[in-house]
Amino acid sequence: MAKGIIRAKAKAKNGNTSVKIMAKHDMETGNRKDKKGNKIPAKFIQTMVVAYNGKTVMEAHLGTAVSKNPYLAFTFEGGAKGDQLEITWTENTGTSSTETAKVR
Numbered sequence: 001m002a003k004g005i006i007r008a009k010a011k012a013k014n015g016n017t018s019v020k021i022m023a024k025h026d027m028e029t030g031n032r033k034d035k036k037g038n039k040i041p042a043k044f045i046q047t048m049v050v051a052y053n054g055k056t057v058m059e060a061h062l063g064t065a066v067s068k069n070p071y072l073a074f075t076f077e078g079g080a081k082g083d084q085l086e087i088t089w090t091e092n093t094g095t096s097s098t099e100t101a102k103v104r
Helices: none
Strands: 007-013 018-021 045-052 055-061 071-075 084-091 095-104
Touching: 007 071, 007 084, 007 095, 018 045, 018 084, 045 071
Parallel strands: none
Antiparallel strands: 007 018, 018 071, 045 055, 045 084, 084 095
16 A cells, blocks of 8 residues: 555544544455455555654554454544644555644
């Protein structure tokens, strides 16, 4: 997958930051077949880590049971308007990327 698969919204309120993330990803299990009957290779997001000020605030370990375009939502203590979150994802193929989201 190419860089830019993450859509994230983060909002700070009353000392907490709420984060909503959607990853635009097919999350192939390796069990489906194409029209010719060939297996489609497994390709899914294996880990997603969200950091704020260099500190991990959420870590998710995903697998083949997660649907296409996974959605994650969580809240953490801290954060302020204008700060940035770093979202790092890694596929089972070894591909990875880090993207940022601004706190509103």
